[in-house]
Amino acid sequence: MTALVGGLVLASTGAVWLRTWSLAGPALDAAVLRARDLVDEAVAARLDRLDLVTRLLASDGPFRAYVAEGDRPSILDNLADRMTLYGCDAFVIADARGDFLADTRRPTEAAPGPVGQSVVEAALLGGHARGVWVERDGRIYLAAATPIEAGPASVLVALEEVNDVRAMALRQATGVDLVFFSRSGPFGPVLPGAATLPLPRARLATLVAAPSLGLTAVLDGAGGTEPRRIEADGAEHAALAAPLAAGDAAPATAAPAHRAGFVALRSVAGEVAWFAKIQGALLLVGLLAAPIAIGVGVLLARRITRPIGVLVHAIERARAGDYDAPLPPETGDEVGVLSSAFRSMMVRLKQQQEVDAWIGTVASQASSGARTASASPPAAGHLKRTQDTTATLDPPGAPVAGPGGAGTVLQGRFRLVALIGAGGMGTVWKARDESLHEDVAVKILVSGGLTGRPDLLERFRQEIRLSRRVTHRNVLRTHELLDLGSSWAILMEYVDGTSLDRVLAEGRLPFSAGVRIASQVADGLQAAHARGVVHRDLKPSNILVDALGTVKISDFGLARSAGVGEGLTIEGAVLGTPLYMSPEQAMGRTADERSDVYSAGVVFYEILCGRRPFDADNPVAVLRAHIELPPPPPRDLNPALLPSMAAFLLRALAKDPALRFASARDMAEGLDRAAAEGGAA
Amino acid sequence: MRISGFAARLGTALAIEVVAAGMAPMTRAATVAGVVAIVERDGARGDPSSAVVWIEGAPGPPPSPERAAITMRGKAFEPAVLSLPVGSRLAFPNADPILHNVFSVSADNQFDLGLYPRGPGREVVLRSPGIVRVFCNVHPQMEALVVVTPGRWVARPAADGRFSISDVPDGRYTVRVWHERGGSGESQVELTAGNVPEVEIRLDASAWRRRPHLDKNGRPYQGAQGATRDPY
Numbered sequence: 001m002t003a004l005v006g007g008l009v010l011a012s013t014g015a016v017w018l019r020t021w022s023l024a025g026p027a028l029d030a031a032v033l034r035a036r037d038l039v040d041e042a043v044a045a046r047l048d049r050l051d052l053v054t055r056l057l058a059s060d061g062p063f064r065a066y067v068a069e070g071d072r073p074s075i076l077d078n079l080a081d082r083m084t085l086y087g088c089d090a091f092v093i094a095d096a097r098g099d100f101l102a103d104t105r106r107p108t109e110a111a112p113g114p115v116g117q118s119v120v121e122a123a124l125l126g127g128h129a130r131g132v133w134v135e136r137d138g139r140i141y142l143a144a145a146t147p148i149e150a151g152p153a154s155v156l157v158a159l160e161e162v163n164d165v166r167a168m169a170l171r172q173a174t175g176v177d178l179v180f181f182s183r184s185g186p187f188g189p190v191l192p193g194a195a196t197l198p199l200p201r202a203r204l205a206t207l208v209a210a211p212s213l214g215l216t217a218v219l220d221g222a223g224g225t226e227p228r229r230i231e232a233d234g235a236e237h238a239a240l241a242a243p244l245a246a247g248d249a250a251p252a253t254a255a256p257a258h259r260a261g262f263v264a265l266r267s268v269a270g271e272v273a274w275f276a277k278i279q280g281a282l283l284l285v286g287l288l289a290a291p292i293a294i295g296v297g298v299l300l301a302r303r304i305t306r307p308i309g310v311l312v313h314a315i316e317r318a319r320a321g322d323y324d325a326p327l328p329p330e331t332g333d334e335v336g337v338l339s340s341a342f343r344s345m346m347v348r349l350k351q352q353q354e355v356d357a358w359i360g361t362v363a364s365q366a367s368s369g370a371r372t373a374s375a376s377p378p379a380a381g382h383l384k385r386t387q388d389t390t391a392t393l394d395p396p397g398a399p400v401a402g403p404g405g406a407g408t409v410l411q412g413r414f415r416l417v418a419l420i421g422a423g424g425m426g427t428v429w430k431a432r433d434e435s436l437h438e439d440v441a442v443k444i445l446v447s448g449g450l451t452g453r454p455d456l457l458e459r460f461r462q463e464i465r466l467s468r469r470v471t472h473r474n475v476l477r478t479h480e481l482l483d484l485g486s487s488w489a490i491l492m493e494y495v496d497g498t499s500l501d502r503v504l505a506e507g508r509l510p511f512s513a514g515v516r517i518a519s520q521v522a523d524g525l526q527a528a529h530a531r532g533v534v535h536r537d538l539k540p541s542n543i544l545v546d547a548l549g550t551v552k553i554s555d556f557g558l559a560r561s562a563g564v565g566e567g568l569t570i571e572g573a574v575l576g577t578p579l580y581m582s583p584e585q586a587m588g589r590t591a592d593e594r595s596d597v598y599s600a601g602v603v604f605y606e607i608l609c610g611r612r613p614f615d616a617d618n619p620v621a622v623l624r625a626h627i628e629l630p631p632p633p634p635r636d637l638n639p640a641l642l643p644s645m646a647a648f649l650l651r652a653l654a655k656d657p658a659l660r661f662a663s664a665r666d667m668a669e670g671l672d673r674a675a676a677e678g679g680a681a
Numbered sequence: 682m683r684i685s686g687f688a689a690r691l692g693t694a695l696a697i698e699v700v701a702a703g704m705a706p707m708t709r710a711a712t713v714a715g716v717v718a719i720v721e722r723d724g725a726r727g728d729p730s731s732a733v734v735w736i737e738g739a740p741g742p743p744p745s746p747e748r749a750a751i752t753m754r755g756k757a758f759e760p761a762v763l764s765l766p767v768g769s770r771l772a773f774p775n776a777d778p779i780l781h782n783v784f785s786v787s788a789d790n791q792f793d794l795g796l797y798p799r800g801p802g803r804e805v806v807l808r809s810p811g812i813v814r815v816f817c818n819v820h821p822q823m824e825a826l827v828v829v830t831p832g833r834w835v836a837r838p839a840a841d842g843r844f845s846i847s848d849v850p851d852g853r854y855t856v857r858v859w860h861e862r863g864g865s866g867e868s869q870v871e872l873t874a875g876n877v878p879e880v881e882i883r884l885d886a887s888a889w890r891r892r893p894h895l896d897k898n899g900r901p902y903q904g905a906q907g908a909t910r911d912p913y
Contacts (some may be wrong), residue, residue, distance in 0.1 A: 060903040061896065062819040065796055066780060074779035074798075078819065 005294060009286040013279055020279075024271045028238035029227040031271065032264040035176035036224065036242045039262060042170060043142060043245050047130045050144035050158040053086045055128070058148045058156050067093070068151040076107045089141070090159040094120050095152050115157075118254035119143045123155045132245050132260045133159055134182045140260045142245065162244070162260070174264070180244060182260040183219045213241045218261040221254075236268045307335045311342055323350045351512030358513040359549040361506075409434070410489065411482060414442055421499070421541075426487075430494055439494040440479065445487055457488075464490065467556040470531045474524030476544060476554035495552050500603070501540035508610030508638065513549070515675045518604045520551035522671055525600060525664035528556055529593045536591045538599035539580040540606070578622040579612055583655050586623040594657040597667050601652025601660070604671075608645065609637035613653060627655070648674040711872040713856060714845035715880030717838045719863045722887045729842035731826075732860040732884070733764045736834040736846060736870075739854050743767075744833035746806075750774055751815065751825050753781050753802070758815065758825035762861070764837065765807060767829050772804035773815075782818035784897040787811065790829065793818075793897055812859060816894060821902035824894070828859055862886035 057063055063082075066074040079091040083104060093102040094115045103109070122129035123145035133143035141159040148156050160166075162180050171178050214225040224242030231237070244260040269276075307328030314325035323346045328339045406429075408416045414431040417439075421428035426445040433440050460481070467478050480491035500517065503509070509517065521543060528535065535542070535556050544552040578586065582598035585591050606612045613631035616622045631653045634646040648670050654660045661667035713736060719727030744766035752759045754776040765771060773783045775797060783802075784793040789809030796819075797803060807813060810831040817823040828835075836844040851872045858866045863884025870878040896902050 056903060061898065061900075062782070062902075065782070066819070069780055069796060071780050071798065074819075077779045081820075 005290045009283065009290060013283045013286070016279060017276075020272050020275050021268070024268055025238075028266055028268060028271050031174075031266050032176055032227050032238050032240050035174035035178065035264040035266075036240060038174045039170055039178065039242070039244075039264070042173070046142050046160055047144055047245060049086075050088065050142060050160060051128065051130055051146070053082070053088060053158045054144050054146035054156045057082055057091075057158075058146045064148065064150040067148055070101075070151045072102055075102050076104060079104050080107075086158070088158045089161045092120075092157040092159065093148070094124075094155045094157065096124070096154040098124060098155075101152065117143070117157075118258040119145045120155050120157060122254075123147060123157070130245070131254060132182075132258060133157070134258050134260055138182060139163075140180055140182055140244070175266075177265040178262055179265065180260060180262045181215060183257055213239055213263060215241050215261060215263070217241075218243050219256050219259045221256070221259065224261070237265050238268065238271075239263055239265045304333075304335055307331075307339060311335075311339060314342065314346070318346060318349060321353075323353065351516065354510045354512040355516050355549050358510050359545075359547065410442065410484060414440060414482075414491070416442065426489075439496075441492040441494040442482070443490045443492060444484070445489060460488075463556075466531070466533050467528075470528045470533055470556065472524055472527035474520045474551045474553060475528055475556065476552040478556075492554065493552070495544045495546050497544055497546035497552075499541050500543035500545055500551075500607075503545060504540050504606055509607050511608070511640070514604075514607040515671070516549060517543075517545065517551055518600075518607055519668065519671055519675070521553065521600055521603065522664055522668035524551060524553040525593075525596050526668055528553070529596070529664050534591060534593055535596050535599070536585070537580075538596055538603065540603055543603065578619040578626070579615065581623065581626055582657075583627045584657060586626045592657070593663055594660050597652055597660050597664060598654075598657075600664070600667065601649060604652065605631065605634065605649050608641060608649065609634050611637065642674070642677060644677045645674040710848050710850055711874075711877060712845055712847040713834075713849055713854075713870055713872070713878055713880060714843070715856070715868075715878075715882065716842045717844065717858050717860070718842055718881070718883045719860060719886050720883060721862075724887075727860075727862065727886050728840070729838045729860070730840050731762045732838050732858055732863070733762070733828040733830070734836045734838060734844050734846070734856065734858050734882075735764070735828075735830045736832060736849060737855045737857055739832055739834055739849055739852060741833065741850060744830075746770065748772070751827075752776050753783070753817065753823065756781075756817075756820045756823055758823055761824065762826045762828075762837075764828040764830055764835050766833065766835070767810045767831050768806065768808060769829070770804055770806050771827065772802055774802040775799050780819065781823070782897070783815060784818055785813050785815045786895075786897065786899075787813045790827075814894070816897075818897045821893065821896075826861055856880050856882070858882045858884060860884050860886065862889040864889075 057079075063075075063078055066078055075093065079093075079102065082088070083091060090103070090105045092100065092104070092115065095101045097114070098116070098120055099114050100106075100109075117133050119129050119131045119133055122131070124147075128144070128146050130142075130144040133141035135141070140162040142162065143157050143159050145155050145157040147154060167178050167180060210230050212228055212230055214222075218224060218241045221243075225240050227238050227240045229236055230239050241261055241263050244262055310326065310328040314327050317323075317325040327343050327346070328335065330336045330340045330343070406416055406418060410416065410431070413435050414433055416429040416431050418430045419427060420430050420441070426443055429442045429444065431440050431442045432438075464478055464481050467475075471477070476495065477493040478490060479493070482489040482491055508514070521538075525535065525538070533556050535553065537555065538553070542553060542555045544554055546552065580599045580602045582591065582595035585595055602612060602614075614622055614625035614629060616625060631650065634649045635641050635643070651670065652660055652667060661670055715734075717729040717732050717734060719729050719732070721727040746768035747765055748770045749763060749765055750772040751763060752774050756777060756779075758773075763771075773781075773794060775781050776799065778799055780796045780798050782794070782796045785791055785805075788811055790805075790807050790811065790813040792805045794803040794805065807827065807829045810829045813827040813829055815825040815827060834846045834849055836846045838844040849872055851874065853869065853871045856868045856870055860866075863886040866882045866884045868880045868882050870880060872878060893901060
């Protein structure tokens with residue numbers, strides 16, 4: 001890890017370094033070119049100033065008077081004053097033959113002889129001239145010459161030396177090393193600017209004399225060179241040579257001995273030096289920061305991986321079937337969210353485990369019940385219970401009346417296989433669809449109900465049509481209404497399972513399983529209500545549970561439409577099971593969705609508390625209890641229930657429909673909320 | 682103020698003594714004494730020794746002309762201030778190794794001695810009273826002032842500003858003072874027997890600014906910094 005990070009730092013530094021060197025080339029060329037232009041500009045400005053000084057002085061009356069007198073001391077004195085005033089380094093006055101008349105640099109020397117500078121010769125020939133003045137000793141001056149028409153004098157020259165100080169100033173302005181040269185000797189013992197360079201003069205002279213620089217060509221008047229690469233002192237440099245005072249006419253005609261030039265020089269290392277420093281600092285910081293970053297990274301990673309490790313451990317234990325492994329604390333970050341999600345998943349799994357265990361029990365019960373049913377009439381307990389809880393006015397002996405027994409084929413297609421239930425409306429058979437090779441359920445209705453009542457039959461058909469619209473996994477599908485001639489039968493989805501009343505006969509359900517059943521009942525009701533179908537007779541025997549624990553609510557709307565209830569109601573009696581009947585139904589009023597909510601509440605109460613809220617020896621007492629008595633507090637029956645779940649049950653069981661959940665949807669949500677809070681301790 | 686008042690009183694006391702000392706043999710004549718104060722910028726005391734004091738209107742024979750010289754040395758006039766009776770002959774010897782050109786454009790005493798080398802130089806007769814400014818046409822920094830006075834009663838104050846002029850006949854006169862930076866000032870005196878007037882003249886030099894002078898052709902000097910940089 002450390003090596004990787006260190007390697008990355010080094011690699012990126014190296015890459016940037018290489019890139020720097022490749023970028024440095026054009027920058028270097030631009031730098032020396034810019035330096036050349038700056039030097040040219042500075043030289044031109046200096047020459048302008050020198051030119052102006054000579055013109056001023058040449059036209060000055062007192063000065064001209066001195067010159068006219070030809071008095072050297074006076075002239076020199078005056079020139080000395082002007083040097084201070086104008087900032088020139090020297091003045092020279094030459095006579096018409098080009099001989100020295102006065103030279104402020106040699107005030108005591110009487111007659112030094114011919115001046116012999118191209119600038120002076122140009123001025124003698126054609127008036128004002130400017131350019132370079134090269135001394136025999138190699139000193140280089142910028143010079144401007146102006147004729148004086150007074151006395152023996154002819155030309156006044158103002159001089160400014162190109163010395164180390166000025167070269168240094170230019171170097172600072174251009175950021176490039178500058179060396180000025182002339183042809184005096186092997187580029188002369190004097191190389192203005194050389195003192196500013198970190199090179200010995202001798203080596204510098206060699207460097208500047210490098211043939212590739214083209215100095216000779218510059219001095220021969222061939223102009224300057226483009227930037228080149230030269231090796232100097234073991235280092236690579238960008239360099240160019242250019243003539244001094246290139247913009248002025250005089251140098252073009254000047255003798256080679258009176259030409260000068262300069263070399264602009266910049267080392268590649270110098271160009272990238274600043275960057276090397278930055279990069280060095282970056283490298284250092286990078287190398288210092290890397291261990292810290294790695295350390296912090298490891299710490300951070302540990303903070304993430306430790307809870308994940310705990311999670312992994314918990315998952316492995318869950319795979320082994322143990323859902324109680326400790327989980328990491330729930331923090332605000334992603335790991336916390338994961339932990340929280342995993343915790344709720346564990347709760348669900350635990351519930352599922354409970355449900356599975358319970359389903360296993362139920363399934364074995366169901367199959368044993370089915371076996372019993374196929375061999376003989378349904379299990380005594382079931383039948384007895386059904387009879388107990390069904391309408392009181394069932395005429396004895398009627399339920400199994402009607403067509404056939406096991407083996408009978410209805411409409412040449414549905415072979416009755418086993419009797420799986422019997423109730424007030426008729427008998428329920430498991431049948432085989434010989435055409436589709438499927439199991440179906442057939443409820444053969446009590447023959448008397450619809451016979452001779454075409455209006456009721458039509459309404460029954462209407463109800464079936466309605467309920468067929470409800471398509472939901474928790475609602476038993478109704479397929480057909482079969483006309484059996486003497487009676488009618490309803491063809492329904494077959495559920496390989498049992499009914500909730502048989503399950504409840506075993507006692508209270510495990511909490512998780514109970515909630516799962518209840519929640520599916522609420523879902524099924526919600527789906528039916530959404531289609532405008534009200535059950536009106538919800539009770540455990542109408543709630544089927546298959547081997548996977550899936551709930552199917554059956555007999556939607558059938559109670560009233562079957563006509564049986566209608567007749568009974570008219571007679572002032574009450575149909576069906578009073579144990580699950582809403583107060584408004586008990587009082588003979590119209591039932592709506594909230595009546596289903598109430599009945600579901602009774603069922604849930606029984607699921608979670610192990611017994612119904614109202615139970616009595618006779619139906620009338622039960623009905624009165626529904627109307628008048630408050631349900632016993634659920635927590636009295638099941639102390640493990642949390643108050644929120646108890647409140648949920650009591651709200652579903654409110655006497656006044658307006659105080660209940662307004663819909664099955666609200667009820668489902670209420671159940672979810674109560675269950676989410678834990679439901680049971 | 683208090684101090685200068687004290688100085689004035691002290692001066693008066695001294696003058697009385699001086700007058701008392703010199704009075705005995707003379708009759709009908711008196712000594713005028715006093716003090717010249719030059720007030721420079723910020724109230725500093727200026728040098729009064731470059732001032733000239735004279736008395737106007739006193740009767741008596743005109744002064745006899747003198748011969749004097751102002752030497753040019755080191756591109757400067759020596760002395761820079763001189764007072765001479767009218768009609769005096771003033772020479773300008775050149776002690777420098779270079780040529781100088783002495784001239785003046787002052788009112789009735791204009792002259793141009795031309796360019797001349799080291800040597801006794803050339804001279805001029807100052808025929809009119811007044812202030813004569815003398816320059817060199819080559820070197821703008823060279824300046825001399827000659828006060829050409831009409832009478833004989835002239836004095837130059839000492840460094841402390843004190844001056845005295847003796848043998849002045851009784852009468853009412855004007856005491857006049859001229860100073861390069863302070864300009865001119867005057868004071869009335871009445872000389873009678875036993876009366877020794879004490880004159881105090883204060884010249885304000887605080888507003889004075891150096892203004893570059895022109896050459897003999899009336900043009901600015903080219904080399905003069907003040908002239909080339911700020912002709913106004």
